[in-house]
Amino acid sequence: MIHFERFKLENGLTVLFHKEASTPMAVVNLLYDVGARDESEEKTGFAHLFEHLMFGGSVNIPDFDGPLQAAGGESNAFTSNDITNYYDVLPAHNLDTALWLESDRMLSLAFTDKSLEVQRNVVIEEFKQRYLNQPYGDVWLELRPLAYTKHPYKWATIGKEIKHIEDAKMSDVKAFFKKHYHPSNCILCIIGNFELDYVKERVHHFFGSIPKAKKSARILPLEPAQDRFKSKTLVRNVPADAFYYAFKMPERKHPGYYFADLLSDIMGREKVSKMYVDLIKKQKLVSEINAYITGSMDEGLFIITGKLNEGKSFAELDKEIWKILAHYKTTLISKKELEQIKIKLRTARAFQDQGLLNRAMNLSFFELLGDANGINEEQEIYQSIHAEDLRTFANHLFAKKNGILLKVKKKKNA
């Protein structure tokens, strides 16, 4: 059980506080309710580029990292299609430094041309390093637009193309900040050996005077229901043919999300899953295979991915994949297997909760979902899932017309 307190400032900032008496460190986590899905289709990659700019100095403080490092701390951030999350970890007695820095960049950025120019280049190099200069690196740049036709999940967090990043202008940056970076669009979570009154007082001190702005309504294009199986083949300079089956799955708040998550754990289990045993061990069709979910806020993807062995065909694989999916549609997962997966989940969760930063991020994320206490209820949801639930769910999930297939074919003489 993770105990926490919640309070709200008049300007709309939501604050969570979790007391952890055993640590000399403090974690300050700020989740901004903005991600790549909030970008316009002509200016993608912006939420992530913006995350880089948040480290380029704020209105009253020329450098973000320096003062935090001088306080013995460090900081980082990540952007997803749904959220942008910033965190600082520092010795608890220097908590003020993190609050001072974070409140100033929530107030306003420095918006220097130099920072924009440099971070554009840095992000372009990140684009190359992670998405273009790796075998299979561009898969998600291709899979997203295949899976989504209208919803902004059709582009990756890094952006649709490098050009969008090159074209980013200071006026865009300022408008983005104004719209998304203000107290009511943020959840602040603090962990450390503090008293609630102290935390309240310090948060008021630093964040209280930031002006209130209205949280803008999120109206995203609705993804039309998929009515047919879609597939695409890429030819790339890769060492082996790879496949990415994707199935549209329910949004984060839907109960079906938990079914999908558990089912992906079962199907993707290393060494013992049906896919592993049938396709790797028995038939020697693939060299690796895995299943996972994208875990997104809106309608997400259930992914089955792997690589073909030399000399095996996509057609052979396709037949076998559908056999396996048919198995999960018709056959109940054994009680034993379900118990195994549930106890594994318990272990994984206990290890996750060990980390302060993990706790802070999870509390913030559940608050965004509606209630931070969700962090304490999630295990119960998983533990209460029955084999029948999963079978019923598999029948919806693995309907042929709900599927997408991206094949990455090895270029000849590569």
Add this chain to the structure above:
Amino acid sequence: MLNRQVAPKLTPIKSIDFSVPEMYEIHAGIPLYWKNNIANETSKLELHFHAGTTIETPILASLTAGLLISGTKNKSAIQIQHALDAVGAYYDVSVSQEQAVVTLYALNSYLKQAFDIFHEAMTSAIFPEKEVQEICNERQEKLKVQLQKVNVLAQRKIQQVLFEETPYAQVISQGDYATVKRTKLIDFHQKHYLNGLAKVFLVGDLSSEEMHAIKAACADFAGKEYQPSACSFTGKTHIVHEEKTDALQSAIRIGKIMFNKTHPDFIAFSVMNTILGDYFGSRLMSNIREDKGYTYGIGSYMMENTHFGYFMIATEVAKEVREATIQEVKNELERLQTELVPEEELELVKSYLLGQLLKAADGPYAMLDLFSGVELHDMDMSFYNKYIKKIQEIKAEEIREMVCKHLDWKSLSIISVG
């Protein structure tokens, strides 16, 4: 009224409390370290074996590690995995140059059971031919992917040149898989796992009986005492560029053989290394990423083995700025050799390092990792108190001296691929 331009007052870290785990002897020279009184129900067991890539060949070390629980006379790999899953345990095996580490993670009430499953699987492993073939296929496919990456190619190359003519230079190549025989794996396992235990680390609230039972069973892996032998390196420097036509970026590695914690310059050198390239505000990051925008990231690192260490600068940059980047690295080293680090920067790095050490000592898992870092060199936790004291006292002159003494540009090998 809040004046946002004034930074809050900082409280410096004066001292940190370090604690040592309880020690038990499994066998002569083979310790079990135990950290208990954990605030939660997690637990972890680490078995360190003298079974790294240098003891024989990397291919044998890597495949044996991958097949530790691949089947016994009575149980298949799948059955063993099911048994581990039934107690909710996770495990991983990592192989470094000198050691292989088997780590088991479980809730504390299940750790002993998980260990028993592992112990039985390992002590009666038969290395079924089918499993050997499967892992060879899987690893070979993975290696093909790895060998397309410029960072991997550069890393392998620098390892080959820095450690040339020693076992540390060996890397796995595609052809190695064809040479693998089941009997060689059995032999490797017999010598370096069943008789190769170096030490055990245990974290978790187990009962004393459970701990003692684990300790007793670990004796089955004990052999004679072993220390990697010291080797001498050629010290030759190499400057190599490998062209990869389809690459969008070049990977750069700049490095040399260096010392480890046992050397009197180690702490001063680490402070210098932090300034140079080991934190977000470092000289290399500030210049090459934050000023020039050449890269997503650049860093410098110190790695340690039993008898030596090595120093490495690593980055991936836009192909057209490869030469410019190497020149900037050279400039940064020269600046550190000729100019004193400004007081403010040095103070910042000192506070940063102390804060990071406080974090590195936070909680039983972190504390045991710190302990493991000194135990490898037969040192004790007093090293960290020395570290704190040295950080507090070090002057800019000594930072300059470290760069002059140890990082002469001509002594560095430079590899680039892309």
